[in-house]
Amino acid sequence: MTSEQKYADRSFRSPMGIAGGVLLLAIGGWLVGDAVANGTGRTPWVALAALLFAAPLLIAFTIRPVVYASQTRMLVRNPFRSITIPWAAVETVRAGYSSEVLAGGRKFQLWSVPVSLRARKRAARQAARATAEDPFGRGPRALRLRPDAPLRAPADQAVDDLRELAERHASDEGAKGEVSVRWAYEIIAPAAVGGVALAVLLAAG
Template identity: 60%
Template sequence: MTSTPKDRSYRSPAGIAGGVLLLALAAWLGGDALLRGTGRTPWLALAALLCVVPLVVAFTLRPAVWAGEERLLVRNPFRTITLPWGTVEHIRAGYSSEVLAAGKKYQLWAIPVSLRQRKRAGRRAARGAAEGLPLPTETPGKAPSDQAIDDLRELAERFADRGGAPAVRWAYEIVVPSAVGLLAFVILSVT
């Protein structure tokens, strides 16, 4: 299932930036080994790239959460979980963001919790309250991840009557190339 244009999307800008930098580094180092390497080095570099690039994409660029009127769509590194709103029992953010649905717990990789941002937002709210100044943010004293969780909770309450069953799809497009690359790297290293 894919997202629709009306869906709200949540992603980690820091995760995306880190992923782009890691992919650029892998392209630079792997490309150098492929072009200038001798002997088995180009083959080892190719196998390593085949293993590492999908994993970098999985953990940095892939995570996303889409919330629409019908369902919550969670795309984590190795799975895509479709949760109709009627199955969502609770959405929370402690040290990580997670949704409880149909008796199972799913992590929301795209909404990372930052304790530093929480403290900063709390200090800003306290300072604003002491000085009697309005805060420029939507919700005073809320970190961006906490605001996203509040938005998702509101949607879960509003569309709680939407039925259906949760669906989980594994990301074979990530798992298979990484496994093949790892296997090729091990075989090339041992022989």
């Protein structure tokens, strides 16, 4: 069983980030395929080296980020690191201009929970409108808004959910332990190889 399967009770990721990453990879693959098929001289090799360099970075920043949450801990998968945080080690989860978790005296960003100031303002307007039209929250307008139009921005709601999980399970026996960090060498290594190959090919003219 992989670590991601162990923490896959709930997951938090950015659908827009994934869609953008897939689109960019598809465009890059098409351009490189065309260069390999029709290019001359060093062009196919430069294109392949550029793909080897760029593809892992695109995956790292768009498709890879996710937060997995279970009853015992959260697994934060950022572009170049995976951080395992038992709930008892979580000090707080918060969202300002970015989403982050404080644990073990350190701060880690949650790349898969991007903060959108526009979404936050839109949710605030919806909440204000619902309150103004029915300050007691009993009218049909407020009742309709609650299930259909969230009064919290997605990032703020995800942070609230993670904070609630941390508070609920912090005292569980299985939720104790130390924060551990693992570098994503499966991303770093191919990008480094591609970067070196690209630099050598460009330097060779």
